[in-house]
Amino acid sequence: MFKKNLSALFAGLVFGIGLILSGMTNPAKVINFLDIFGDWDPSLMFVMIGAIGVSFFAFRKASGLSLSLIKEQMQLPTAKEIDLPLITGSVLFGVGWGLVGLCPGPAMASIVTGGFEVLLFVVAMLIGMAIYRLLKR
């Protein structure tokens, strides 16, 4: 119990530092990344290259494990089907992302430095998640 919390705390810290370093917590940079018809800044493509390049090997290793390295249950997603919720949800998410240039990770990592606007975004996001949960019932 203690080990998995410590590992999650450290992973959250490393994740956040990665987001800040990469430019993902800079909404203007995200918008310029999505602005392929304007003054396109492709920097954030390198975030994906770095992140996927490293974790690819971890996931390959993980697929052969029955328990994690600290004896936790492995919980990999099992869904395979390309269904309507996946597509609709991703469209809604993409529109929201493009409207301000923030997605959940960077928003949480900016919650203490981003002032009222980021706080407002996070509250709206949490309400959105709660609405999903109500609708799902």
Added chain:
Amino acid sequence: MEDFTPITSLIGGIFIGLSASMMILFNGRIAGISGILGGIADAHKSDVSWRVAFFAGLVLSPFVYMLFSEPFAAKLTVPDLQIVIAGLLVGIGSRYGSGCTSGHGVCGIARMSKRSIVATAVFMTAGIATVYVTHHMG
């Protein structure tokens, strides 16, 4: 394109990749932010604390960053109503679509999940279309 930062973005990405690697190899979990956050409400009691710990790390990360480099601040310059609509869409959409940029865009693609590759293509396209509409039309 004076803001092109391939090196720092790549290094940042490597950090994110290391974090995702830790989460899967140690915790047996996908480092998907919307899933870790949205799943808190319905998680089993023994499954709550690591989620809170992860977010504690994420929220505190700017302070660690500031020990080594100059402070940063995300600045949103769009109207409040637009921020609220965007937040609602990001919240509903990421849960309904089972993931966001981290869960699908990083972890899912690294696992070579077909669902995540499709989801990433869809939300990137939707994001690009939205920026086109808000910045180049009207």
